[in-house]
Amino acid sequence: MHGTRILEEADRLMTVCNSCRYCEGLCAVFPAMEMRRAFSDGDLNYLANLCHGCGACYTDCQFSPPHEFNVNVPRTLAIARADSYAAYAWPRAFSGLFARNGLAISIIAALSVAAFIFGFAAFNDRRLLFGIHTGPGAFYRLMPHNAMAALFGAAFLYAIMALVMGVRAFWRDIGEPFGLVADPPSLWQAIKDAGQLRYLDGGGVGCVNEDERPSDQRKIYHHLTFYGFGLCFASTTVATLYHYVWAREAPYPWWDLPVVLGTLGGVGLLIGPAGLLAEKWKRDPALVDQARMGMDVAFIVMLFMTSLTGMALLLLRETPAMGALLALHLGVVFALFITMPYGKFVHGIYRFVALVRYARERRMMAGTV
């Protein structure tokens, strides 16, 4: 017996799949399944998070609906996966945020933006707020750098803390409390697998999305999103170093590293999420966890808005719109940070952990651990 009905269904499917095994070359899920004969809740949550949702096994399966065996692994694991996000949320009291995630993220984002606009208006007089500011320290005339750093530093640390606690719960659930940090080769393997999205390719030909024609669209858009996000993060990090180490204050000229990184990342973070959203819209409903559409869309939109407001700020930073745009951008980024542990962002974290475990299991099977 399993904790939920969807885990019961996942168990049924893994029993069907384990007596077939035709899909074992498509991704990591099926080889991991073959290492087991019975499946605990933790095993199923591990497999659910290992699944990248490429959809190939659904299209390749001779038993997918309308066949009476009704094998739909991508959707079943998608539902189990989203359930697991709520189960691992820290603190537990916040796991309800996953229930109507699209609504929750929207409200938090709106409140966050409103708070920054209100704060900017309350602490600055109108002339300052709608004035033109240029040169080093322009942004900090509206919000002191130390206040900004303290606020965002705290939000970021909180997100990290909550994510670490979630990973801890996941790691315990799948029954490997120590392996994560104790096995660098598995960690490195997982970094490579995640970095290339190795298992988002249907075993080599691409994802299945709207029909049986495989394509690399989702992979490309995800790369743009992920690496775009990474570049934006790098931009912020470089800027922080500039500020504290070399005492160089933002805004920086267009050719300077933080702006170049941020612009490149921002472009990726516009095209990537837009593409992912378009792909999601076209996706065969049979593959989708319809109830969690809001969570997926909310995260994609948050990333898109982060980039859009950031780019707008860059373009219009020497105009009277700068104050309002800065409040908007900071509001969106703040909301993104504090909701990271309570939204689709966690998929990357748990999937990475699942990949570490998979790499470790592979090494154990091969006798190298």
Next chain:
Amino acid sequence: MVDLSRKFDVLVVGGGNAALCAAISARRTGAEVLVLEGAPKFYRGGNTRHTRNMRCAHDAATDILTGPYTEQEFWEDLQRVTGGETDEELARHMIAESKDVLGWIAEQGVRWQPSLGGTLGLGRTNSFFLGGGRAMLNALYLTAEKLGVDILYDAEVLDLEIDNGMFLSATLKQGDADVTVRAATLVAAAGGFEANIEWLKQYWGDAADNFLIRGTPYNRGSILKMLLDRGVQEVGDPTQCHAVAIDARAPKFDGGIITRHDSVVFGIVVNRHATRFYDEGEDIWPKRYAIWGRLVAAQPDQIAYIIFDASVRNSFMPTLFPPIEAPTIAELAGKFDLDPATLEKTIADFNAAVRPGTFDHTILDDCRTEGLTPPKTHWARKIETPPYYAYPVRPGITFTYLGTRVNRQARMLMKDGKPAANMFAAGEIMAGNVLGKGYAAGIGMTIGSVFGRIAGREAARHARN
């Protein structure tokens, strides 16, 4: 919409591996091709849906094959499994062509992978489809569509107009209406009649009602019957079919590979009277796998039970349907309406006859019974560790052997021995030419791809001349 009023160069009837290989090769030879698949889109492809590999000759190891498999070795294997019931000229031709097909199939978008978990015995001889048979079909269909082959689903052919070995037209169902379509040549690749219970009953009587069909319900053999009725020469034993033991709880049709059982060697098999009827340790995989369907078909009510104990519970691949479990033999018997006393005696007699030995299921080991009829000549170990388990099994029909005779060009031969003017056949519908009986893993796909490719090419050439 496909314009059915125009005359096609090549009409392919069927939608599996052989049909698609024929369609693609005909199209690549320059022909206008129409494929008529009788099944709906999801069930397209007949038995190909459930396949997973193909046996092709190759002179050296490849990325996915662990070693060479020469034409000669392939030929020897084929001779052995068919007991010589094969057309040597055709068979050798097929084997020679199979070498080239390994690469040709990949060029049509099909992807290979090393042998699947649990099938290590085939790693040298057989190339496995990445994602299985349906993935293979999907790739072939995509390629055919890209090349401009017209494909219709739910397009059951109701009649073939054939005049003295000359194909003229086919009548098919399209929605509620019947439509006639003309073509210069016909490629029949519509499989056997294993899903046609009434036809099977002609040879098996009411026992056929208890058969389970491993593939789709669309393999009804109607094209085969039309061709034989219109003067095409038949080949293969009409009474024979390939059958394996599959779980009795499997659906009537399309249970595919996952309903099979390969646990016979780990226990004993009894019939409805709770008595043994055949040596469970006679031979090694895959032969033992292939004989049990027919053995069960010969038992009363066409049912049997594989019985084993807790000591071997995890010795074979996990099964779709879990084994039925009971703490005692008598209780196990009660779950199947078997006579408890008889089953207890059968197992007690078996246990008493087991001689000590060293168990190894990968070879013909020395664990055997003595003084028992029938004996268990290998892998015999006592059934004495509770709980006890049983799988109920029935015959699972895979394919039939009856077909149309063809020549090296895959051209059908008429009853008078003359080649048909413009009719070709490929796949299961002509498999009996090279596979008169028995089976070797993956050979059905070899027959389909090799003769499909030949039939398409020859049909296209004929149409253009």
